[in-house]
Amino acid sequence: MKNDWKKYIIVFFITTALFATAAGLSNFFSNKKLDNLRSIQSKLATDILSAETQFSLLSELSCNQDTDNWNLSPELNELADKISYSEGSFRSSDELVELKRYYSLLEIKDYLLTKRINEKCGEKFVPLLYFYTTAENCPDCVKQGHVLTSLRQSYPNLRVYSFDYSLDLSALKALIRIYEIDDTKLPALIINEKKATGFKTIEDIEEIAPEILKLKTISDIKKEKEETEEELKIEKELSESN
Amino acid sequence: MSVLIVIFYILSFFSVYIQVFLFVTFLENRKKIDIRSKKLILKNYPTVTVIVPCYNEEKNVSLTVESLLNLDYPKGKLNITVVDDGSKDNTWGVLNELYGSNKRVNLLQKDNGGKHTALNLALENTDSEFIGCLDSDSSVHPEALKRIITFFDNEETMAVAPSIMVRKPKKFIEYAQQAEFDMAHYNKKMLAFLRGLQVTPGPFSIFRKKVFDQIGPYKKAHNTEDQEIALRMHRHGLLIDHCPDAYVYCGSPNTVPKLYKQRVRWIYGFIKNALDFKELFFKKKYGNIGFFTLPAGFISIFGAMFLLLFFLSRVFNYIGGKVIQVKVVGFGSLFGSDFNFDPFFLSTETFLFISIFLYIMVIVALFNGRRMIHGRKIFSFDILLFVVIYSVVAPFWLMKAIWNAIFSRESNWAAERNYSLNQLK
Numbered sequence: 188m189k190n191d192w193k194k195y196i197i198v199f200f201i202t203t204a205l206f207a208t209a210a211g212l213s214n215f216f217s218n219k220k221l222d223n224l225r226s227i228q229s230k231l232a233t234d235i236l237s238a239e240t241q242f243s244l245l246s247e248l249s250c251n252q253d254t255d256n257w258n259l260s261p262e263l264n265e266l267a268d269k270i271s272y273s274e275g276s277f278r279s280s281d282e283l284v285e286l287k288r289y290y291s292l293l294e295i296k297d298y299l300l301t302k303r304i305n306e307k308c309g310e311k312f313v314p315l316l317y318f319y320t321t322a323e324n325c326p327d328c329v330k331q332g333h334v335l336t337s338l339r340q341s342y343p344n345l346r347v348y349s350f351d352y353s354l355d356l357s358a359l360k361a362l363i364r365i366y367e368i369d370d371t372k373l374p375a376l377i378i379n380e381k382k383a384t385g386f387k388t389i390e391d392i393e394e395i396a397p398e399i400l401k402l403k404t405i406s407d408i409k410k411e412k413e414e415t416e417e418e419l420k421i422e423k424e425l426s427e428s429n
Numbered sequence: 430m431s432v433l434i435v436i437f438y439i440l441s442f443f444s445v446y447i448q449v450f451l452f453v454t455f456l457e458n459r460k461k462i463d464i465r466s467k468k469l470i471l472k473n474y475p476t477v478t479v480i481v482p483c484y485n486e487e488k489n490v491s492l493t494v495e496s497l498l499n500l501d502y503p504k505g506k507l508n509i510t511v512v513d514d515g516s517k518d519n520t521w522g523v524l525n526e527l528y529g530s531n532k533r534v535n536l537l538q539k540d541n542g543g544k545h546t547a548l549n550l551a552l553e554n555t556d557s558e559f560i561g562c563l564d565s566d567s568s569v570h571p572e573a574l575k576r577i578i579t580f581f582d583n584e585e586t587m588a589v590a591p592s593i594m595v596r597k598p599k600k601f602i603e604y605a606q607q608a609e610f611d612m613a614h615y616n617k618k619m620l621a622f623l624r625g626l627q628v629t630p631g632p633f634s635i636f637r638k639k640v641f642d643q644i645g646p647y648k649k650a651h652n653t654e655d656q657e658i659a660l661r662m663h664r665h666g667l668l669i670d671h672c673p674d675a676y677v678y679c680g681s682p683n684t685v686p687k688l689y690k691q692r693v694r695w696i697y698g699f700i701k702n703a704l705d706f707k708e709l710f711f712k713k714k715y716g717n718i719g720f721f722t723l724p725a726g727f728i729s730i731f732g733a734m735f736l737l738l739f740f741l742s743r744v745f746n747y748i749g750g751k752v753i754q755v756k757v758v759g760f761g762s763l764f765g766s767d768f769n770f771d772p773f774f775l776s777t778e779t780f781l782f783i784s785i786f787l788y789i790m791v792i793v794a795l796f797n798g799r800r801m802i803h804g805r806k807i808f809s810f811d812i813l814l815f816v817v818i819y820s821v822v823a824p825f826w827l828m829k830a831i832w833n834a835i836f837s838r839e840s841n842w843a844a845e846r847n848y849s850l851n852q853l854k
Contacts, residue, residue, distance in 0.1 A: 191623070191720075197453070198449045202449050206438075209786060212777070213777050213778055213779040216777035269773055333758050388757070
């Protein structure tokens with residue numbers, strides 16, 4: 188038993204070292220993920236800045252394919268998914284809150300830009316602002332999230348911008364003031380300037396904003412894409428045969 | 430950090446600690462592990478009595494007795510005492526017919542009173558230097574007894590436990606037990622090195638007769654007399670060793686319900702006996718049995734149970750989320766057409782790495798046990814079966830055993846016994 192005391196202590200240190208390794212590995216991968224978030228965010232920032240600049244340069248912006256296809260949503264959505272996953276799993280650090288603030292800011296900028304394109308080029312997109320909260324338990328917010336994800340997948344030109352009501356960001360506070368969003372009535376939606384509070388189903392949303400139904404659906408877009416590709420292919424074949 | 434996560438970290442810290450402790454013991458002692466394949470010749474052969482308690486075993490008792498008769502041991506030195514514990518079938522008739530005239534086999538009959546009473550009756554009727562027991566669903570390797578006897582060259586050694594194998598595994602559940610037993614060999618041998626082995630298994634553990642003279646006969650001990658006697662030996666400072674190359678082949682439960690029943694009895698017995706011997710805990714004079722083996726047993730029980738509940742709670746959480754999703758936007762939403770694999774969403778939480786470490790250590794223990802016994806270190810599918818079946822089913826028998834322990838509901842030893850009938854055929 189005498190020698191065993193030493194062993195009890197040595198094993199304690201080995202076990203602690205194993206735990207430290209596990210924590211270290213987890214930290215390493217978390218940092219990798221944060222790097223990934225940062226790089227998506229910096230790409231988004233550049234894209235938005237570039238679009239804004241383009242818009243300012245061409246004061247008489249001609250509505251063309253660029254504006255038709257103006258879409259940062261996939262990146263914004265990817266970022267939203269990843270930030271939300273990170274909050275739920277690997278850490279809730281100040282850094283992540285900072286990333287989320289920046290993300291919200293990018294959303295607002297994209298929202299403003301989308302509105303400007305709509306004004307110039309007709310109602311190509313329907314912007315939808317969605318306010319939820321993470322400060323307290325909000326089962327309706329979870330359900331609303333599913334509804335919006337589903338709608339967004341059906342109508343790519345429905346631009347969903349999600350905002351965490353509890354986030355400390357002055358631009359977001361301004362948005363909340365403008366639309367008079369009350370934290371007791373979350374989730375809240377602003378669809379083309381029309382406000383709706385409480386959980387809304389797909390049908391409810393389509394009723395509030397029937398313009399959504401006029402948007403191109405994912406199958407329309409896919410079909411158009413296929414047709415364009417087909418045309419390009421034929422043109423290419425023709426030019427080759429000539 | 431939630432309470433669940435904190436409990437998880439505490440339990441997994443102790444679980445990893447236990448595995449590391451055993452592994453360090455293995456590294457210290459691995460050269461002392463000797464697997465003998467050649468026939469042994471001993472300098473002297475002490476007298477040995479092997480007791481076979483049986484109850485309603487008319488069909489398989491002869492295989493057990495035959496395997497004992499085939500032991501490579503001088504005829505005059507080995508006595509086999511078969512005790513019919515008031516069988517309701519024709520066990521007594523079969524025994525008399527087969528061995529009535531065999532001088533090496535001593536037949537005793539008594540009213541049914543439980544395994545410990547059968548063992549004690551035989552103990553009263555023997556004056557051999559060494560005493561063993563062999564359950565009537567087991568058979569032994571011909572060299573087993575000699576190999577065990579060599580461990581008594583150490584005057585201090587008072588009992589020696591064998592290595593138990595599954596007899597002719599056929600079903601998945603039996604292969605899973607085979608892998609479990611491989612790990613058990615490793616654990617037993619390491620605990621023996623630590624002088625903290627907590628059980629002298631019913632099948633073919635051999636004792637010096639003076640153990641019983643000193644500490645008394647078997648007790649009922651919650652139907653796990655083999656655990657109770659080992660703890661009683663520790664209380665008296667008597668050393669128990671483990672002989673890895675003494676192979677005993679046992680019939681094992683061949684369905685999950687039977688395995689469940691057997692394990693509830695074992696774990697229930699462990700809890701009740703450990704509580705009966707609570708004075709062994711954390712006392713310097715009792716050594717590692719109180720500082721390591723018994724606490725490790727409790728941590729393993731609670732750890733395995735908690736791990737399952739922990740993972741189930743996460744799975745239910747996930748499923749609950751999906752149910753809400755289906756309710757809100759329909760079934761089709763589960764199969765998004767734009768699914769892309771992104772490693773970002775692979776979990777990299779600390780608890781995941783700790784779980785991986787823990788599983789690796791269990792597999793290493795299993796491999797070490799396998800190499801120790803069979804001299805090979807190959808991966809086979811029974812390891813997977815073991816990990817899968819035991820991860821899922823074991824927590825339930827652990828919970829049931831704790832439930833029974835709290836409300837003192839004993840399970841019946843004899844009720845389990847019929848599982849071996851078919852395997853012995």
